[in-house]
Amino acid sequence: MRGPGGVLYGATELYQIDTTNTETVLHNFAGVTDGIGPEGALLLSGGGLVGVTNFAPSSPFQGTAYKLDMGIHTFHAFGSGNDGKFPMPA
Amino acid sequence: MTAAGSFVYGTTQTGGTGHNGVVYQFDSTGAETILYNLTGGADGGEPTILSSDGVGNLYGTTVLGGTSTSCPVFTTAIGCGVVFSEHCEPDGNGPVHIYRRDRWGLPIREWYWTPQETSTAPLFMEAPVMERSSK
Numbered sequence: 001m002r003g004p005g006g007v008l009y010g011a012t013e014l015y016q017i018d019t020t021n022t023e024t025v026l027h028n029f030a031g032v033t034d035g036i037g038p039e040g041a042l043l044l045s046g047g048g049l050v051g052v053t054n055f056a057p058s059s060p061f062q063g064t065a066y067k068l069d070m071g072i073h074t075f076h077a078f079g080s081g082n083d084g085k086f087p088m089p090a
Numbered sequence: 091m092t093a094a095g096s097f098v099y100g101t102t103q104t105g106g107t108g109h110n111g112v113v114y115q116f117d118s119t120g121a122e123t124i125l126y127n128l129t130g131g132a133d134g135g136e137p138t139i140l141s142s143d144g145v146g147n148l149y150g151t152t153v154l155g156g157t158s159t160s161c162p163v164f165t166t167a168i169g170c171g172v173v174f175s176e177h178c179e180p181d182g183n184g185p186v187h188i189y190r191r192d193r194w195g196l197p198i199r200e201w202y203w204t205p206q207e208t209s210t211a212p213l214f215m216e217a218p219v220m221e222r223s224s225k
Contacts, residue, residue: 045093046118052091052100062105065098065116075120083122084102084112088138090091 014038014051014068027072029053034074035064040089042068052087063087092142099125099148101137110135113150 014027029036035053042049048069055063062079063086066072079085091100098116106112110130115123128135134150141149 040091043091043093043098045098046096050098067120076116076122078102079105082105082107083124084114085105086103088091088101088103
């Protein structure tokens, strides 16, 4: 997706491409607590970019939601209780 | 997954009380609220995409369930439950473009639906002006 200032963001690793087409890797998903398999576009919401991963190798294994602002913050791990499993990307 | 206001809305493929996926909302603090649990019956199961029309409605599609081999479309207010059908997707303001995709994401059947306005929400009636196969 295109974020503030015309910068492009995407995720397998999380990367940024600025207006001079220079790529910067912002985050590599280690799969311990931050999930693996980030998919789809990132959504601009609440001053950050929100995305999901489809799997998480640590419990409960069924996806995470994260926010990228001044750093990356995993704010929800799916699969505990009835909160759903395997979030679909944007 | 889609954003509207300060909220992010999305679906999960499985899980929830009906084990057929949920529609969820994250607020600005990251707190999750489950808006709807799909049952896998007439309301569908295994939701895929989720879209917002920007005026308070969510649109969704599912892989499973539904009441017809054609493709019922749905819209309802955010927070009031969402009804899903097969792979359907609103396509701008005109007739709704509906498709079924194969495992590689390629459309294999397509329909176009015509909006029917009601007093509460736009509904869509099937207008099978096109059905084709790409494979």
